[in-house]
Amino acid sequence: MTKSRLSETPRATFTRMDQSTKDDWDIIIGAVIEHAHTKVAGQVVAQLETLQGDHGGFAVDRLTHCLQTAHLAEQAGKDDEYIVCALLHDIGDVLAPFNHPDIAAGILKPYVSEANHWMVQNHGTVQGYYYFHHLGLDRDARDTLKDHDFYDHCEEFCAKFDMPAFDPEATSPPLTYYVPLLDAMFGPGGLKSRGDVTLAVQK
Numbered sequence: 001m002t003k004s005r006l007s008e009t010p011r012a013t014f015t016r017m018d019q020s021t022k023d024d025w026d027i028i029i030g031a032v033i034e035h036a037h038t039k040v041a042g043q044v045v046a047q048l049e050t051l052q053g054d055h056g057g058f059a060v061d062r063l064t065h066c067l068q069t070a071h072l073a074e075q076a077g078k079d080d081e082y083i084v085c086a087l088l089h090d091i092g093d094v095l096a097p098f099n100h101p102d103i104a105a106g107i108l109k110p111y112v113s114e115a116n117h118w119m120v121q122n123h124g125t126v127q128g129y130y131y132f133h134h135l136g137l138d139r140d141a142r143d144t145l146k147d148h149d150f151y152d153h154c155e156e157f158c159a160k161f162d163m164p165a166f167d168p169e170a171t172s173p174p175l176t177y178y179v180p181l182l183d184a185m186f187g188p189g190g191l192k193s194r195g196d197v198t199l200a201v202q203k
C-alpha cells in the first residue's frame, strides 16, 4: 500500500506537551518556519479579499479603503514596510469588529518596527477624533496617548492616509499590486530576528 503524502510528513510523537522532546520541537519549528515563509503572504491576501464587497455602511468597501490608504501612503513617499501596514491596518474588520486594530497589529508585530506596530495598534483610538463625537463618545479620547513616543507617527497616519481613504471616486492599484511587498515582508528574510521566530510559535 502506498503511503499518503500526509503520512510521510514528519510529525511530533507526544500527546501531552510536557512529554515533548527536542526532536519533536525541531520538527515543529521547521514546519512553522516553512509555513511562515511560504503561506503567510497568501493567507494575508486571502483575508484582505474577504473585505471586498463588504461596505459595512461606508461609501467604499473595506478592501477599497485599505487599498486607498496604502496608495495615499505610497504617494506620500512612505517606505514599503509602512505601505504594508497601511494596507493591512483594517484587515481585522470582519473578524474582530469590536477590536479590529488588534488583528493587524498581531499579524505585523514580528515583521515591523515598534513605531509602525504602535501606529497600527492604536489607529482606532487616534482615528476616533474624526467621528467618536457622532457616537456620543469623546473625540479627544486619543489625548490619553499623546505623551507616547509614537503618537505623532500614528496621528500622521490617521490624518493623511486612513481618514481620507473613503472616496468612491478615487483610483488606487488593485490588491495584486501589493503582492510583491507582502511576499518580501512575510517571506524568507522578512522576520527581524530568530527571536521573532521563537515569539511567533509561542502558544
Ligand SMILES: [Fe+2]
Residues within 6 Å of the ligand: 089, 090, 100, 101, 123, 124
Ligand atoms: Fe481601523
Ligand SMILES: [Fe+2]
Residues within 6 Å of the ligand: 065, 069, 089, 090, 162
Ligand atoms: Fe481604516
